[in-house]
Amino acid sequence: MQDIQIHVESICRAAKEASRTYGSTSTAEKNALLCAMADQLTADSKAILAANAEDLAAAAENGVPKTMLDRLKLDEKRLAGICSALREVAALPDPIGSGEQTIRPNGLVIRHVRAPMGCVAMIYEARPNVTVDAAALCLKTGNAVVLRGGKEAIRSSMALVESMRRALVARGFSPDLIGLITMTDRAGATALMNMRGLVDVLIPRGGKGLIRSVVENARIPVIETGAGNCHLYVDAAADLQKAVKVAVNAKCSRPSVCNAIETLLCHRAVAEKFLPMMAEAMASYNVEFRGDEATRAILPDATPATDEDWDTEYNDFILSVRVVDSLDEAIAHIARYSTGHSEAIITESMAAANRFRNEVDAAAVYVNASTRFTDGGEFGFGAEIGISTQKLHARGPMGLYALTTDKYLIDGDGQVR
Amino acid sequence: MQDIQIHVESICRAAKEASRTYGSTSTAEKNALLCAMADQLTADSKAILAANAEDLAAAAENGVPKTMLDRLKLDEKRLAGICSALREVAALPDPIGSGEQTIRPNGLVIRHVRAPMGCVAMIYEARPNVTVDAAALCLKTGNAVVLRGGKEAIRSSMALVESMRRALVARGFSPDLIGLITMTDRAGATALMNMRGLVDVLIPRGGKGLIRSVVENARIPVIETGAGNCHLYVDAAADLQKAVKVAVNAKCSRPSVCNAIETLLCHRAVAEKFLPMMAEAMASYNVEFRGDEATRAILPDATPATDEDWDTEYNDFILSVRVVDSLDEAIAHIARYSTGHSEAIITESMAAANRFRNEVDAAAVYVNASTRFTDGGEFGFGAEIGISTQKLHARGPMGLYALTTDKYLIDGDGQVR
Numbered sequence: 051m052q053d054i055q056i057h058v059e060s061i062c063r064a065a066k067e068a069s070r071t072y073g074s075t076s077t078a079e080k081n082a083l084l085c086a087m088a089d090q091l092t093a094d095s096k097a098i099l100a101a102n103a104e105d106l107a108a109a110a111e112n113g114v115p116k117t118m119l120d121r122l123k124l125d126e127k128r129l130a131g132i133c134s135a136l137r138e139v140a141a142l143p144d145p146i147g148s149g150e151q152t153i154r155p156n157g158l159v160i161r162h163v164r165a166p167m168g169c170v171a172m173i174y175e176a177r178p179n180v181t182v183d184a185a186a187l188c189l190k191t192g193n194a195v196v197l198r199g200g201k202e203a204i205r206s207s208m209a210l211v212e213s214m215r216r217a218l219v220a221r222g223f224s225p226d227l228i229g230l231i232t233m234t235d236r237a238g239a240t241a242l243m244n245m246r247g248l249v250d251v252l253i254p255r256g257g258k259g260l261i262r263s264v265v266e267n268a269r270i271p272v273i274e275t276g277a278g279n280c281h282l283y284v285d286a287a288a289d290l291q292k293a294v295k296v297a298v299n300a301k302c303s304r305p306s307v308c309n310a311i312e313t314l315l316c317h318r319a320v321a322e323k324f325l326p327m328m329a330e331a332m333a334s335y336n337v338e339f340r341g342d343e344a345t346r347a348i349l350p351d352a353t354p355a356t357d358e359d360w361d362t363e364y365n366d367f368i369l370s371v372r373v374v375d376s377l378d379e380a381i382a383h384i385a386r387y388s389t390g391h392s393e394a395i396i397t398e399s400m401a402a403a404n405r406f407r408n409e410v411d412a413a414a415v416y417v418n419a420s421t422r423f424t425d426g427g428e429f430g431f432g433a434e435i436g437i438s439t440q441k442l443h444a445r446g447p448m449g450l451y452a453l454t455t456d457k458y459l460i461d462g463d464g465q466v467r
Numbered sequence: 468m469q470d471i472q473i474h475v476e477s478i479c480r481a482a483k484e485a486s487r488t489y490g491s492t493s494t495a496e497k498n499a500l501l502c503a504m505a506d507q508l509t510a511d512s513k514a515i516l517a518a519n520a521e522d523l524a525a526a527a528e529n530g531v532p533k534t535m536l537d538r539l540k541l542d543e544k545r546l547a548g549i550c551s552a553l554r555e556v557a558a559l560p561d562p563i564g565s566g567e568q569t570i571r572p573n574g575l576v577i578r579h580v581r582a583p584m585g586c587v588a589m590i591y592e593a594r595p596n597v598t599v600d601a602a603a604l605c606l607k608t609g610n611a612v613v614l615r616g617g618k619e620a621i622r623s624s625m626a627l628v629e630s631m632r633r634a635l636v637a638r639g640f641s642p643d644l645i646g647l648i649t650m651t652d653r654a655g656a657t658a659l660m661n662m663r664g665l666v667d668v669l670i671p672r673g674g675k676g677l678i679r680s681v682v683e684n685a686r687i688p689v690i691e692t693g694a695g696n697c698h699l700y701v702d703a704a705a706d707l708q709k710a711v712k713v714a715v716n717a718k719c720s721r722p723s724v725c726n727a728i729e730t731l732l733c734h735r736a737v738a739e740k741f742l743p744m745m746a747e748a749m750a751s752y753n754v755e756f757r758g759d760e761a762t763r764a765i766l767p768d769a770t771p772a773t774d775e776d777w778d779t780e781y782n783d784f785i786l787s788v789r790v791v792d793s794l795d796e797a798i799a800h801i802a803r804y805s806t807g808h809s810e811a812i813i814t815e816s817m818a819a820a821n822r823f824r825n826e827v828d829a830a831a832v833y834v835n836a837s838t839r840f841t842d843g844g845e846f847g848f849g850a851e852i853g854i855s856t857q858k859l860h861a862r863g864p865m866g867l868y869a870l871t872t873d874k875y876l877i878d879g880d881g882q883v884r
Contacts, residue, residue, distance in 0.1 A: 070798075070802065070826050073825060073826070074825035076825065093734045151858040152847060154845070154846075154847060157842060158836055158846075160846060162576070167858055168828060168858070169824070174791065211879050250858055251859060262773070266669065266686060269682075269683060271857060271859045273859070284495075289881070291881075292880075292881035294879055295883055296881060296883060298883075299883030300844075300883075301882060303883070303884060358592065379489075385487065402820075403878075407876050408490060408491035409487055409488065409491065411487070411491070411585060412874070413874065413875060414874075414875040414877060415874065415875070415876050415877070416876045416877045416878075416879065417876075417877070417879065417882055418878065418879045418880055419575055419877055419878070419879025419880075419881070419882040419883075420879075420882065420883045420884055423575060423877060423882070423884055424872070428884065429577060429875070430569060430571060430573075430577075433620060439668055440688060441584055441585070441668070441688065441872035442668060442688045442690070442859055442860040442872070443859040443860040445872055445873050445874065445875075446873075452853070455858035455859070455862055456862050456863075456864050457831075457832065457833055457862065458830060458831040458832070458841075458862075459824050459834075460831060460832070460833045460834070460836055460840060461820075461833075461834045461835065461836070462710035462833065462834065462835045462836025462838070463709075463835055463836075464706070464708075464712055464713060464716075464835055464839075465835075465836040465837065465840070466712055466713060466716030466717075466720070466839070467715060467720060467834075467837055467839040467840055467845065
């Protein structure tokens with residue numbers, strides 16, 4: 051246990067120390083580094099794919115589910131995709147150093163600028179692409195990164211990191227800028243959560259259990275990501291055609307992701323008309339409905355919804371449905387069960403739309419559009435390190451800006467107070 | 468223990484619920500409320516001062532130190548000052564609702580706007596002015612507030628909150644927008660630190676012990692404030708006259724505050740000349756020097772500095788002094804011991820200034836000016852809720868903006884992905 055602590059600490063300390071001078075690297079040099087990393091990964095593709103094949107074989111042997119195997123798998127095409135994503139990050143504008151200047155009456159020049167965080171740590175699942183994405187976004191913003199990926203991908207992670215480190219060294223940077231925790235059991239993650247003073251921010255990416263464990267146990271700053279118990283409310287003044295279209299998209303286009311809806315709330319005034327329309331439109335997806343009493347009076351095939359249903363992120367073709375008497379009741383339901391990710395109303399009433407926008411407390415609040423748009427790419431950020439569901443620092447899809455902090459630079463000529 | 472939990476939870480729940488509709492109150496109404504609060508506090512001054520007198524008598528009886536008694540004390544003039552501060556907050560620009568709009572190729576309109584946090588909690592010491600300041604800043608930004616002040620000020624806090632609540636009710640708002648935890652023992656604070664889902668951010672303001680306890684125990688988002696182990700580095704290329712002036716100001720003008728310096732680092736090339744100049748200039752303040760060997764060779768009256776000295780925020784007329792061989796050594800010392808508050812260099816070398824700015828990791832980095840300027844008022848913010856020493860969300864002096872979060876408002880016409 052203590053050995054693990056010492057090992058993780060040595061990786062974090064080396065990363066943190068390397069970050070100190072790396073932080074002031076010019077944008078051009080950082081971009082050239084990212085392109086060099088893409089070239090190196092391409093050059094090392096044989097070794098990387100071989101390591102990945104070993105991971106896959108071991109995972110299959112251990113009975114890892116198919117969806118996870120698919121996320122773990124690399125091939126020539128996927129590796130090429132990872133490399134082109136690296137070049138896209140290189141092409142994005144660099145937030146570091148941008149900011150505002152004020153001059154105080156006493157002549158002090160105060161610049162408020164974006165600065166690197168220092169050392170960013172990520173805990174994530176067995177997804178090789180995240181290893182490269184996270185490194186790219188952190189290095190672009192002048193940060194060192196410490197990675198702790200899922201155990202099923204450990205050989206892939208090691209090969210990818212080794213290749214990226216080769217590019218760092220070739221361009222005169224410290225290889226410690228990319229740290230990899232190779233202890234993939236819980237102790238490695240726990241040690242990382244306690245690196246006060248060495249890790250400036252920890253971003254967990256993965257399932258609900260991982261996120262909760264990090265939020266409750268970490269003694270370093272954390273950005274919560276991903277939990278998405280999202281709602282669609284069909285108002286009394288809704289255009290029901292729009293409502294059907296949006297409901298089908300928000301539930302069925304990709305139910306496994308965090309911006310899909312889990313519960314549909316429907317105003318009583320339109321429930322008898324709308325719910326059968328929706329059920330018909332979702333029939334080809336075999337969506338299972340779990341409804342309250344009023345819903346089941348209209349959709350007799352729906353199973354009874356329990357309190358637990360309102361609280362559950364199914365990530366599946368299941369939709370809980372509740373009939374409400376008013377906008378207030380819809381807002382109250384959302385306030386109680388929402389994870390603050392994405393919430394939507396379908397309405398033609400300006401008053402209802404405005405109340406929903408103001409009173410619903412979520413990263414993204416939609417009027418007449420699908421919650422599925424909550425995504426860095428769809429928002430036009432060009433890159434995404436995760437979707438924050440907390441209110442401090444970063445909320446919603448996080449681009450490069452979320453990986454920076456601010457700094458006041460004050461220049462004087464001997465001023466005293 | 469469970470009773471306390473239930474009591475604190477009921478206050479936080481009421482505040483959180485009241486915040487939901489309060490958040491969309493117009494700026495004009497919020498400003499009128501703050502002015503009404505100032506009027507009400509003035510009208511209730513007799514009761515407030517009587518309560519304060521009881522606090523003072525009890526505190527004196529319990530042997531509370533004089534400096535704390537002074538901070539606790541209210542009189543007509545100080546209460547008038549508190550009320551005029553309220554009116555100043557009313558006059559500040561309201562950040563809520565401001566932001567940027569983009570229109571995506573598919574026609575979605577995405578507005579990224581400032582939104583209230585919801586419910587803000589503060590734990591602070593026995594300072595009646597903080598009770599009113601914190602309430603004003605939170606209400607101005609559309610938030611509810613839950614206050615937990617020091618036990619010595621409990622009667623004053625109750626009288627102030629009662630008066631402010633009267634103003635809330637008179638203007639048609641819920642009195643629950645200002646909650647007061649009247650349990651001033653540790654259990655009340657601990658309960659508050661666990662109000663997940665009810666308190667959106669907790670800001671501790673006070674001594675090192677309080678801040679550390681909150682950071683280590685809180686299970687809700689926290690903004691760390693105040694710890695200031697600040698350094699002044701006198702470079703080989705320093706203008707020594709400026710260096711003396713800044714050193715005296717940064718150490719002696721108000722040693723009890725967090726932006727005063729605790730350690731002076733001096734380049735060996737100028738140490739023999741500079742240190743005696745500084746010692747002479749500080750003589751009238753009776754500053755105690757604690758030095759490394761090289762310092763004590765130059766200032767024989769200095770006592771030997773131990774490792775603990777470099778780590779100590781004296782908040783007193785004590786200065787630890789170390790002679791360094793290079794800018795690198797100065798930066799490394801600061802990296803090791805700084806709390807990330809305010810750090811300064813005195814130099815006429817552009818290269819040294821630039822390296823110091825880039826490589827020193829602190830909220831405020833000064834070139835040729837005193838660290839004492841790190842303050843909301845001095846930075847031109849008009850109000851300050853504390854000085855953040857963390858990197859997430861807010862760094863340095865925190866004005867109204869730090870009490871807000873962001874929100875994406877997406878308007879469509881039935882768009883799906």
